[in-house]
Amino acid sequence: MSNYAISIKSVEKKGVLDEITEIITAHNINIAYLNLFIENDFKGSINIELEDVDDINLLIQDLNNLNSVYNVKIYPSQEDVFGKRVIIYGGGAQVSQVALGAITEADRHNIRGERISVDTLPVVGEKPIAEAVNALTRLPRVSVLVLAGSIMGGEIIEEIKKVKSIYDLTVFSLNMPGGVTEVSDLIVTDPIQAGVMAVMQAADTAVFDYRKLDKDNRKF
Amino acid sequence: MSNYAISIKSVEKKGVLDEITEIITAHNINIAYLNLFIENDFKGSINIELEDVDDINLLIQDLNNLNSVYNVKIYPSQEDVFGKRVIIYGGGAQVSQVALGAITEADRHNIRGERISVDTLPVVGEKPIAEAVNALTRLPRVSVLVLAGSIMGGEIIEEIKKVKSIYDLTVFSLNMPGGVTEVSDLIVTDPIQAGVMAVMQAADTAVFDYRKLDKDNRKF
Numbered sequence: 377m378s379n380y381a382i383s384i385k386s387v388e389k390k391g392v393l394d395e396i397t398e399i400i401t402a403h404n405i406n407i408a409y410l411n412l413f414i415e416n417d418f419k420g421s422i423n424i425e426l427e428d429v430d431d432i433n434l435l436i437q438d439l440n441n442l443n444s445v446y447n448v449k450i451y452p453s454q455e456d457v458f459g460k461r462v463i464i465y466g467g468g469a470q471v472s473q474v475a476l477g478a479i480t481e482a483d484r485h486n487i488r489g490e491r492i493s494v495d496t497l498p499v500v501g502e503k504p505i506a507e508a509v510n511a512l513t514r515l516p517r518v519s520v521l522v523l524a525g526s527i528m529g530g531e532i533i534e535e536i537k538k539v540k541s542i543y544d545l546t547v548f549s550l551n552m553p554g555g556v557t558e559v560s561d562l563i564v565t566d567p568i569q570a571g572v573m574a575v576m577q578a579a580d581t582a583v584f585d586y587r588k589l590d591k592d593n594r595k596f
Numbered sequence: 597m598s599n600y601a602i603s604i605k606s607v608e609k610k611g612v613l614d615e616i617t618e619i620i621t622a623h624n625i626n627i628a629y630l631n632l633f634i635e636n637d638f639k640g641s642i643n644i645e646l647e648d649v650d651d652i653n654l655l656i657q658d659l660n661n662l663n664s665v666y667n668v669k670i671y672p673s674q675e676d677v678f679g680k681r682v683i684i685y686g687g688g689a690q691v692s693q694v695a696l697g698a699i700t701e702a703d704r705h706n707i708r709g710e711r712i713s714v715d716t717l718p719v720v721g722e723k724p725i726a727e728a729v730n731a732l733t734r735l736p737r738v739s740v741l742v743l744a745g746s747i748m749g750g751e752i753i754e755e756i757k758k759v760k761s762i763y764d765l766t767v768f769s770l771n772m773p774g775g776v777t778e779v780s781d782l783i784v785t786d787p788i789q790a791g792v793m794a795v796m797q798a799a800d801t802a803v804f805d806y807r808k809l810d811k812d813n814r815k816f
Contacts, residue, residue, distance in 0.1 A: 383734060394614075394621045401614045410630040411736055415762050423734035457724075457731045458717055467707065472699040475716070479692040483718035487687065495715040496695070497678055498703035504677075511677045514603060514643035516631055542635050 379408075380426045381453045384439060385446040388420040392444045396422060399442070403435050404428075409454065409516050419446065425453055425516075454517065459491025460578045461517050462571075465508050466524030467500035470550060470567045474524040477571025485579045492519075492578055494571075506531035513542050519578040520546045522570055529554030536560075546586070548574050551595065562586040563595040599628075600646045601673045604659060605666040608640040612664045616642060619662070623655050624648075629674065629736050639666065645673055645736075674737065679711025680798045681737050682791075685728050686744030687720035690770060690787045694744040697791025705799045712739075712798055714791075726751035733762050739798040740766045742790055749774030756780075766806070768794050771815065782806040783815040 386392045393412065400407060409425035429435065436448045462482070464474050475496050482492040497508055505523075509532060512518050523532075528549070536559045539545050549560035550570055557563045562577075564570035576584035586594060606612045613632065620627060629645035649655065656668045682702070684694050695716050702712040717728055725743075729752060732738050743752075748769070756779045759765050769780035770790055777783045782797075784790035796804035806814060 381734065391621050393627060394617045397614045397617050401611050407613060407630075407632055409632070410627075411734055412627055412629070413736070413763070421733065421762070451730065451734070452727055454731065454734075457727050467703050471703060472696050475695050475699050475714075476692050479695050479716050479718050482716075483687050483691060483720075486718050487720055491717075491719070493715065493717040494695075495713065496699050496702075497711075497713040498699050498706050499711070500703075500707060507672055507677050510671065511674065513641065514601065514631055514671070514674070516633070542641070543633070 378429050378432070379453045379455065380429055380432055381451040382424050382426060382436070383449045383451060384422040384424070386420040386422060387444045388414055388418055392420060393422060395442055395444060396439065399438050400424070400426070400435065403438070404430070405435065456491070458493045458517065460493070460519040462492060462494050462520045462522065462574045462578050463512065463518055464494065464496045464522045464524055464571070465499060465505055467498055468526070470526070471496060471498050471524040473567035474522050474550070474571040477568035478522070478575050479571070481572040481575040485575065485581050488581055490579055490581055492575055494575070500525070502530050502532060506535045509535040509539060512539050512545060518545060520548060520574040522574045523547065523549040523556055523560065524567060524570070525550065526552050527554040528552060528556035532556055533559050546577055548577070561594065565596060569596065598649050598652070599673045599675065600649055600652055601671040602644050602646060602656070603669045603671060604642040604644070606640040606642060607664045608634055608638055612640060613642060615662055615664060616659065619658050620644070620646070620655065623658070624650070625655065676711070678713045678737065680739040682712060682714050682740045682742065682794045682798050683732065683738055684714065684716040684742045684744055684791070685719060685725055687718055688746070690746070691716060691718050691744040693787035694742050694770070694791040697788035698742070698795050699791070701792040701795035705795065705801050708801055710799055710801055712795055714795070720745070722750050722752060726755045729755040729759060732759050732765060738765060740768060740794040742794045743767065743769040743776055743780065744787060744790070745770065746772050747774040748772060748776035752776055753779050766797055768797070781814065785816060789816065
């Protein structure tokens with residue numbers, strides 16, 4: 377059983393996706409992620425991340441037999457290409473400093489064979505940040521969220537609780553007023569260190585894990 | 597006709613996606629992006645970005661009628677939450693400096709109501725970077741790619757040509773040997789400026805557009 381990414385070029389008409397998912401389902405294969413768009417030449421491009429594939433060649437043969445499919449190509453999965461994601465939200469001077477720490481640390485891990493990416497949304501305001509936290513339930517491969525600001529609370533706290541009830545998201549935050557530190561797993565005062573620690577938490581090649589720290593010793 | 601994101605909680609069994617896409621297809625609605633995972637409580641979470649929706653309430657009513665669906669919720673689209681993506685690939689000292697410029701500039705645009713995110717993969721080596729460039733054909737909302745390194749060429753050049761033949765990806769690169777500058781739309785020597793200019797290119801609130809520059813004046 378392996379994971380694959382496939383890219384299907386097809387005619388651009390409604391119903392094609394339906395035909396394709398029917399075949400994948402019949403092969404007892406899980407779809408983890410799917411993305412569609414129309415190419416410059418008006419062909420449809422359907423990109424699918426597959427899990428638990430028994431016989432990829434048999435699947436591709438069946439997909440190629442569809443009249444609406446031009447060709448099917450196999451690629452490395454997004455997990456292989458982009459790896460785990462460290463996500464940074466916040467605004468002003470701090471968000472780029474957290475990113476600086478995270479990217480520099482990710483570079484050091486990736487050069488040793490890991491794959492960690494650092495995705496940043498520079499955004500301010502309770503509602504936009506709360507919405508962006510909520511959206512983490514609908515993104516693949518999210519490992520650690522870092523909140524980089526000088527005051528966060530209210531709706532942001534509620535959305536963090538909601539996401540944490542759905543999956544095991546790790547949340548680090550800068551030391552700040554507003555209440556968000558109370559729902560954070562680790563509080564870090566220095567923004568560069570916050571970024572570095574978030575990547576260390578996500579990495580397989582680092583020994584750091586906030587869960588190994590005493591509960592009353594998770595603020596630096 | 598509007599765009600929406602919906603999140604469907606369902607029983608976790610194969611075939612559910614097939615039932616759902618059949619209904620969406622019957623409503624003549626485009627699926628732009630789809631992501632699935634299993635929640636902590638073993639329920640399935642199916643998240644779909646919909647385009648050209650005529651009557652969202654009618655669709656949700658039909659989806660709720662499926663035995664395998666627990667509930668359907670409407671959210672702002674990923675375009676609304678994360679906006680356009682500036683993507684940065686490369687390693688070492690330069691990748692975090694390009695990100696610093698891009699994130700600081702994105703913060704300035706986003707505070708005025710835009711939404712631009714900055715996604716970074718710190719990675720070195722011809723093959724991993726070429727694979728990551730190729731993967732841009734399978735990611736949504738990509739606006740500008742910045743290549744941040746000190747030598748890039750070979751397979752990376754071929755993959756850039758391939759992506760550009762599929763959609764209108766804008767590629768900025770640092771000034772470097774290896775040949776990659778020949779397929780770049782803009783060459784920028786200073787990494788912070790490269791990041792700033794990439795975000796200005798993506799932004800609606802900036803006047804910068806490399807296409808307005810003479811072809812022999814696209815190196816800074």
